[in-house]
Amino acid sequence: MTAVQILYIVAFALFVYGLMGLTGPRTAVRGNWIAAAGMGVAVIATLMIPGMGNWWLILLGLAIGAAVGVPSARRVKMTAMPQMVALFNGVGGGAVALIAWVEFRQSDGFAHEAAYVAVASLFAALVGSVSFWGSLIAFGKLQEILPGRPIGAGRLQQPINLLLLAGGLACGIAIVAGASAELLVIGLLVLSAALGVLVVLPIGGADMPVVISLLNALTGLSAAAMGLALDNTALIVAGMIVGASGTILTNLMAKAMNRSIPAIVAGGFGGGGGPAAEVDGDRTVRRTSAADAAVQMAYANQVIVVPGYGMAVAQAQHAVREMADLLEARGVAVYYAIHPVAGRMPGHMNVLLAEADVPYDRLKEMDEINGEFARTDVAIVIGANDVTNPAARTDPSSPIYGMPILNVDESRSVIVLKRGMATGFAGVDNALYFDPRTAMLFGDAKASVSDVTEELKNL
């Protein structure tokens, strides 16, 4: 066991070292592989434990996993990554739940184990099961297998969830107290599965990244609990690191969009745009055409592109890049203003624009670019909404009040590309659209940008 233990220490040291790398852009790729190497060490160490057997079955499991995991990771599209991460997270939680269940069966309901083994295993089973089913629902919503809008039982939601949780806990307590009927552990797994499903169903598609991060942290915690039950240092350390870092990450993400985790889990908010209504009741918006927009930008000194969720939906990043290239060829300075929570996951815009090979020095973070708008001739907002909403600065009653926004309204003129007058993620109107300096170019972002590009070519 000594060699195994030492290798475990090596393994988790590699995890930590790898994670430290992952937090810096220059070292991130290497950090990821260092952590992967740590995982290799941990697996090999485990296979070295004296008395290991069932080799064929082990190989079978590993082979199936690799056969499924490798191609799906290789083939998934950039924009489908969030749901892929959800799926990978889910199966991790599922594994924990299954192992805990088998442990129960092998030990006759933890009859001969210390109480803490039972408690830790059952905690792992409950959390793992919540994570598995919750992640599946999150996957379904993001993949649009399930409707993205909140599905819930309204005011009954909270009591039902609490009841499910209480039921799961009751099963667990009965087992720890000495009951050993297998029905109890199955009951625990089923109740927590229902809990996972019902907690995630009412959450709007837009809140999903935060929820996935939360489920990720939960899976980490369940792994740590499993480690306590199995007295396995590698599991404890790795699981707890993920549990802690995942919690912080969830918080950072929630904070960046001025939401609180309880509010998100309580659900019901953030169902994405309401029904499109082209013109607002009393106020009017100014419309523009692709040709006008092209002329306006072609003769500008500086243009700032403000991408948002709509650009991701429309997959317009390549078209945007092309448009920007034409503008730059005409001597226009083009920058991209990246709001930290534009899109539906942190770094969403960076990933997309990087995919379209936008030079990195053109991407400016919010703090860096906010002073520039006042010096900018045209700000072109491509499918962004909430991150440009001045209500965040001016209207204390707005749900997004206090969120830092891009000061698009300070630039000399604004062109907004979106399909209609629908609200964004937060479901609030945007006064920017009624600003006399703003012109709307309605239509799918990709189509609109392509039209503008064509017009630019003809100028």
Next chain:
Amino acid sequence: MTAVQILYIVAFALFVYGLMGLTGPRTAVRGNWIAAAGMGVAVIATLMIPGMGNWWLILLGLAIGAAVGVPSARRVKMTAMPQMVALFNGVGGGAVALIAWVEFRQSDGFAHEAAYVAVASLFAALVGSVSFWGSLIAFGKLQEILPGRPIGAGRLQQPINLLLLAGGLACGIAIVAGASAELLVIGLLVLSAALGVLVVLPIGGADMPVVISLLNALTGLSAAAMGLALDNTALIVAGMIVGASGTILTNLMAKAMNRSIPAIVAGGFGGGGGPAAEVDGDRTVRRTSAADAAVQMAYANQVIVVPGYGMAVAQAQHAVREMADLLEARGVAVYYAIHPVAGRMPGHMNVLLAEADVPYDRLKEMDEINGEFARTDVAIVIGANDVTNPAARTDPSSPIYGMPILNVDESRSVIVLKRGMATGFAGVDNALYFDPRTAMLFGDAKASVSDVTEELKNL
């Protein structure tokens, strides 16, 4: 033991939480007390270990420690803090060495202990003893009980040190191998004491802060080793945290002054100023008087004060504050340019100027102020030398080449206050003094500043 273990976990959690506080200026004071609370918890937990006895002796030890520690910490002057820290660090190392020695005596030379207990204890003894004696020498140098200049055996230094280390290790190995003569452990303690003394003696007074930080890290490591020997989690965790953070800190400090730790420990460099020679051979410097300096500053729009080691030596901070007040009363904008390694310990200038109640928003860090010099009428350099030396930018053969410096030479005129033409810590000439825009005001910094202040009052 369960309660003790749990309290230990609480204790080290408080240490970490406290340290996290100590890294931010707003939370630092509280962080320090949180860590202290952790220490209280750890001590109480230890006293709860079943079977504790010898209560009167324990109380005696605690009482003596408190009676010595509290007043010396309360009374020490701000500028004597580095040597105080050295002393506190030293006694920590001494405690480790003593405990290891007693352990040896109590267990008949570790006869009935696992090998790792012997190894860890002897490591603790060796490192603790080096740290104790090294810290005493550092204290002596900084307190000017010993001469600040390097004292060494020249080329024999390294072989002698290596011999001492080898001797100490040999004693240790003999004990681990089974020998149990007490002479061996005493030999180990004495040889490592000699090593500590001989390593620190040749180091110039100016490198002392780095050395103290290094000895601090070593004491931490020895505490961790002692924890392994005693199977005490609190000691392991706390000791190792200090060992690791101390190592990083030492590195940061060394890097900030463009030195490497091996070079410092090898010693011989950094003995402080050479003999004063008022005028350099072929080049001449321009001298000025307190009256002229006063006039020059009184009619400036902006003055930047560049404090350095000389201000600390002369204890001129209060005088400087008074001078700045007078200037500000006349409408002159006064800022202080704080180089990260000005003085002899990181933050040295901040501490001194804070003591003199200089408003915090007047203190500007290097990066913040370097652009300002070009817009500045008078830069007054008070006992700083190396941190203003343009050779760091221009002369690749200079030992300080590459160190970031304050761009004093960009300001419209420079007044340098120092006693003579002696070099600073790095022992290199400073071309700034021969710049036609520079005027020298020779004399002790405090006296010169007071003279200028008097002149200002009479204007």
Next chain:
Amino acid sequence: MLLQNLAVLVLAGFVGFLVISKVPNTLHTPLMSGTNAIHGIVLLGGLIVLGLGAEGTLDKILLVIAIAFGTINVVGGFLVTDRMLGMFKGRSDKDAKR
């Protein structure tokens, strides 16, 4: 044993907390994905319980599934993270300066 493990747990929690607290916004998603891969370590649990002699067909089937799940989590997680990070390659030098 348990208490030592608790100490390890608490320390690992601090490590997780500290390691994340200075990460740029842009890297949130790859980081989430990377930590996601790391909790695939539950795979070890499956290996241990199966390898040290689980009995019964159902149990064996469940454990093979668990191992497969864990492996998907690990392999898929690291690969996807690498692909995400690949997007930033070549551009990282500018960013590193911040």
Next chain:
Amino acid sequence: MLLQNLAVLVLAGFVGFLVISKVPNTLHTPLMSGTNAIHGIVLLGGLIVLGLGAEGTLDKILLVIAIAFGTINVVGGFLVTDRMLGMFKGRSDKDAKR
């Protein structure tokens, strides 16, 4: 036992490393002083060896000295750190913004 302790040791090392890596220059000296106080924890070693029944006069004397040394380190260390930090009080708000 030893191996568990080694795991604890490695984790504590990472914690120490991570906690320090984002500290402003100004706080280097108080931080050095604060960590210095923390290693005064060696005091516990003295308490344990003496309390659990060290024998012999010399040994007892040595241990009392060790305890006194450790106490000086702890008490003095925290007090001096507090005094250093006190110098920055009231000014910290400006600094915190950076």
